[in-house]
Amino acid sequence: MAEIRRDRGQLILVAGLVLAVLFVSLALLVNTAIYTENIATRGNAPGASALEYQGAAVTTVGGLIDAQNDDEDANARDVIDDGISSTGERLDDQFARRGATTELGINETTDGFLIVQRDSGNFTNRDGDTDYTHVDDVQATRNFVFEIDQASTSSNPDFHAVLNDTNSGTNESRYYIYEDGGNITVRLEIEDTGGVEQMECSIQHNAENVTVDLTEAELESNQETVLCRDFEWPEEYDAIEYRNADDGFGTYRFTVDADESNLVIDTLDDLLGLGLTDPDGPYAIKAVYDVTLDIRYDSPAVSYETTVRVAPGEPDA
Amino acid sequence: MRELRIDDRGVTIPVGYVITLAIAAVLFSVLIAAGGSVLDREAESTVENELEIIGQEVAADLAAADRLARAGESGRPDELVIRNEIPQRTASAEYRLNVTGDEIRLETNDPDVTVTIPLRTTLDVRGSVDGGPIRIVYDPSADELEVVSA
Numbered sequence: 379m380a381e382i383r384r385d386r387g388q389l390i391l392v393a394g395l396v397l398a399v400l401f402v403s404l405a406l407l408v409n410t411a412i413y414t415e416n417i418a419t420r421g422n423a424p425g426a427s428a429l430e431y432q433g434a435a436v437t438t439v440g441g442l443i444d445a446q447n448d449d450e451d452a453n454a455r456d457v458i459d460d461g462i463s464s465t466g467e468r469l470d471d472q473f474a475r476r477g478a479t480t481e482l483g484i485n486e487t488t489d490g491f492l493i494v495q496r497d498s499g500n501f502t503n504r505d506g507d508t509d510y511t512h513v514d515d516v517q518a519t520r521n522f523v524f525e526i527d528q529a530s531t532s533s534n535p536d537f538h539a540v541l542n543d544t545n546s547g548t549n550e551s552r553y554y555i556y557e558d559g560g561n562i563t564v565r566l567e568i569e570d571t572g573g574v575e576q577m578e579c580s581i582q583h584n585a586e587n588v589t590v591d592l593t594e595a596e597l598e599s600n601q602e603t604v605l606c607r608d609f610e611w612p613e614e615y616d617a618i619e620y621r622n623a624d625d626g627f628g629t630y631r632f633t634v635d636a637d638e639s640n641l642v643i644d645t646l647d648d649l650l651g652l653g654l655t656d657p658d659g660p661y662a663i664k665a666v667y668d669v670t671l672d673i674r675y676d677s678p679a680v681s682y683e684t685t686v687r688v689a690p691g692e693p694d695a
Numbered sequence: 696m697r698e699l700r701i702d703d704r705g706v707t708i709p710v711g712y713v714i715t716l717a718i719a720a721v722l723f724s725v726l727i728a729a730g731g732s733v734l735d736r737e738a739e740s741t742v743e744n745e746l747e748i749i750g751q752e753v754a755a756d757l758a759a760a761d762r763l764a765r766a767g768e769s770g771r772p773d774e775l776v777i778r779n780e781i782p783q784r785t786a787s788a789e790y791r792l793n794v795t796g797d798e799i800r801l802e803t804n805d806p807d808v809t810v811t812i813p814l815r816t817t818l819d820v821r822g823s824v825d826g827g828p829i830r831i832v833y834d835p836s837a838d839e840l841e842v843v844s845a
Contacts, residue, residue, distance in 0.1 A: 389719055390719065393723035393726070393727065396727050397723075397726060397727065397730060400727070400730040400731065400734055401730075403734055404733070406786070407734070407737045407738055407741050408737070408741075410741055410786040411740075411741045411744060415744070415748075417748060417752075418748040423755065423759060424755075424756060424759050424778075425759030425760065425762055425777065426759070428763055429762065432766055432767075673767075678778070679777060679778050679779065680763075680776070680777050681775070681776040682763055682772060682774065682775050682776075683772060683773040683774040683775075684766070684767035684771075684772035685767060685770075686766075
């Protein structure tokens with residue numbers, strides 16, 4: 379009978395073991411590869427929620443400022459402060475569901491004036507002057523919007539709003555607004571010591587009113603919106619004036635960062651003080667020009683704290 | 696009696712064994728060598744994939760940080776930290792992550808793999824960390840983003 383040897387078959391055993399280890403390693407590698415690919419397809423935008431929070435706060439507070447300014451409420455500022463605090467609480471609730479804590483506070487508020495002509499009419503002032511100044515020493519302007527009545531606005535390119543840099547003596551930007559054979563055309567003339575540069579922007583009015591937004595450089599009718607990409611809002615100006623105001627017709631509004639002492643036109647309080655109950659024509663109302671917000675956002679992935687200035691409809695500098 | 700030298704009776708069985716063993720040895724050697732090289736290649740491509748994905752994750756975080764740093768209209772943020780728990784090691788070894796102006800470079804020695812991910816941010820970015828949880832921090836004094844270990 380053959381002797382039993384215990385080391386027979388070693389080659390096959392060892393080779394089999396090595397191959398088994400190889401296959402297990404390969405399986406692990408493939409697993410890692412699949413996991414990695416899986417990770418790669420997951421959404422990864424840690425800053426998006428923080429930006430969304432900031433965007434929501436800015437939009438809400440912007441809307442709040444404009445709505446409250448429009449209300450001609452003497453306590454607009456208090457109402458806005460309360461509104462911001464309740465906005466903060468509401469947003470905090472909303473973002474808590476996503477595992478984030480937020481804080482919203484007021485850092486600073488700048489007072490200004492809303493200058494407005496609510497009733498459709500020509501653009502002369504309350505005394506009937508066709509060339510006049512609304513306000514001097516303006517720090518900034520936002521939301522400068524006309525609602526142009528195409529039927530009554532002159533087809534002569536005469537009416538223009540002027541942003542005048544009175545200190546320079548020559549520099550001014552003139553926005554001519556006129557009816558132009560089925561269109562409302564805005565011609566911007568920028569004058570400085572080097573001469574005058576002109577650019578134009580038109581929109582079909584289709585016998586309807588047209589919105590002309592000077593600060594956003596945008597014309598809007600009931601059918602289309604035209605962006606006036608060439609238009610540049612001036613960096614330096616201190617007075618806002620109208621010339622040939624009897625050729626323009628409609629309503630308008632803009633908000634300025636300026637002191638009451640620099641207003642040339644009457645304030646609503648002045649007019650009410652004179653015993654007028656429902657004055658028409660342009661006047662100025664105390665308004666909030668901008669609010670600077672303190673924003674804080676904390677989530678497991680992001681900690682973010684900043685200050686944001688909210689001035690809806692302000693042109694990009 | 697036949698002479699032993701020319702006696703070939705009974706040789707079939709040992710010769711058969713030897714041939715079988717030789718064939719088995721060659722076969723296993725070839726299998727193991729081929730399996731080993733497949734494993735090496737697979738490991739290298741997996742590690743490269745992993746580094747690429749980690750790099751892209753860090754690039755996305757840096758882009759988010761860059762966007763947030765510019766989002767405050769009144770200037771730069773008072774505080775900005777983005778945290779990400781990227782893996783400590785790849786399938787085969789630890790790695791290092793270097794961030795310079797316009798690229799993220801991820802390197803590992805075993806296997807020797809280097810991956811470069813292009814990066815475009817408006818702020819300057821710097822940092823050199825080992826794999827593992829990281830933080831992207833805005834440094835207000837230098838006005839730049841820094842990648843540091845968490």
